[in-house]
Amino acid sequence: MRYASLRWLGLLCFATIASGCASKSYVVLLESPDGTTGAIVVQTSQGVTRIDKKHQGIALDSRSSQTFTVAQTRLDKDFSAAMSAQPILPKSYLLYFELGDTKLTADSEAKIPEVIQTIRDRGPSAVSVIGHTDTASGDVWNERLGLMRAQTIAKLLKANGLQAIELIVTSHGESNLLVKTPNETREPKNRRVEVTIR
Amino acid sequence: MIAAFMLNVPATSGLSHLRLRKINREKTTVFIPQKILFWLFACLIFSAASHAEEPKAVIGYVMKAEGEAFVTLDGITQPAVIGLPLQVGSSLNTGTEGSMGVTLADNTVMSFGPNTEVSLDAFLYKPDQGDLKLSTRISRGTLNFISGVIAKLKPEAVEINTPTGTIGVRGTHFLVKVDS
Structure with a gap:
């Protein structure tokens, strides 16, 4: 009886070692x-x-x-x-704006068709549109300006047949700077909307 | 076309309204010892506090599903289909022929092979407040993991638990197999 159980133990050990690598x-x-x-x-x-x-x-x-x-x-x-089964990886675009305005820069306006095409190609996606500003003007206004910028882009996407599982439109105002600057600083790279398609 | 939209900027704000819930109180004439009364009161406060919480946030979506693939939350199991929302506490399962892929709000991408069971235990994604956390558990099966923004901003806030070990993520792509 004792030997039998020892044999089993030996087998078990062997199996463990064999499967070790x-x-x-x-x-x-x-x-x-x-x-x-x-x-x-x-x-x-x-x-x-x-x-x-x-x-x-x-x-x-x-x-x-x-x-x-x-x-x-x-x-x-x-x-x-x-x-x-891996989903397509999320993709982000940065679109830049004119000073104190919801008007896209010429370069970013030219990028819009690519953003729309990406969304179309991916099929149903969760899309977030986050507006940002530079530190020129007060933070209350910038919160609002960021939202207006985001809404401008969201409207544009919807008008082009966006089929989103989820569309989140929000503003970070001047609180999330791409380029760190002191207050009251004009910085084109901070005046942006980030569109993430996931 | 684009210029036309520029002129038409909506003036609405995106703020949502706070929802208030009523709490029904019942009068009782039964004598209740003070100690019990205290605990009843404590329970009432606790339940009122938990009722006042916002509805559970959506933390991601099913983006791919094939064969037997299910998502269970609060005891309710649903077939995984593209666009099915995920929340903290969601448990993801695949059968012998199943597979599933999900994308979370911070761009974390996870996908699972057959016979897999994964639960989403914690997810906090508020970068502006520094609230960042991602904790998942794989109890069996195979997991393909590509980390997102949380791992980039706060690597130590991401953990993948298995029955015999914990994986900490330093911003990367890896595979896990757990044999049951």
Whole structure:
């Protein structure tokens, strides 16, 4: 009886060792969509491990905190379904405005057709339109000007057949500067509307 | 065409109205010891406070779904379809032939293969107030994760929990497999 259970224990140990390098639960780092590779920090009962090379993996359920390289064939086998269910990545546009106005700069006006085309190509999307201003004039007015700018763009998108799951139109006024400036500073890069399509 | 819109700037503000809820009070003639009364009062305040909360915010949407794919919230399970809203507490499930992809408000993108169970445990996205948090849990299956703005602004605010480990995100793309 005792020997039988020892044999089982031995088998179990062997199975654990054999599956050690093909761990069942693991995490693996990939290249980011922008071409860089970031990092993850993985905490298990074995401690904390930082992973910062692409295709480097670590087991989540083993006694080892050794990292390993995951072959492409294994990635395909384990993750092809998850990868092919990945939604199109969000895309943002910055549209710039004339001083104290809801009139787009000529360059940004020329960009509008591209924004509209992107939304059409993606199908139903969640769209956010956030208006910003520079620090010229008071913050109450700028909150309002930012909203007017955002509404101008939202109206434009709707008039061009925007089919949005969600359309959020809001203003950050002068509180979210792209280029940090002191108060009462005219800065063309801060007079903008950010359209995010996700 | 564009110029025409410039002239027609609407003057409405985007502010929404605060909703007020009534709380019904009942008179009682039954003798209640002071201690119990205290707790009843505490409960009343607590429930009034939780009733006064805004409706749960939408934190993202299902953007892709195939086969058996479901979203459960507050005990109600719905088939995952494109545009189905997600909230904190939503639990996402796929069957043997199912897969699903979601995009969150901070541009985080997650997708799942078959036999997967993931819950959205915490999500705070108020960059202007510094309130940032994303916490998800995968209890089985496969997850493809591409981090968004929260991980960019406050990397330590993002965590992916698994039954045997926690993954902290430093702005990146990774895959997780959890065998049940």
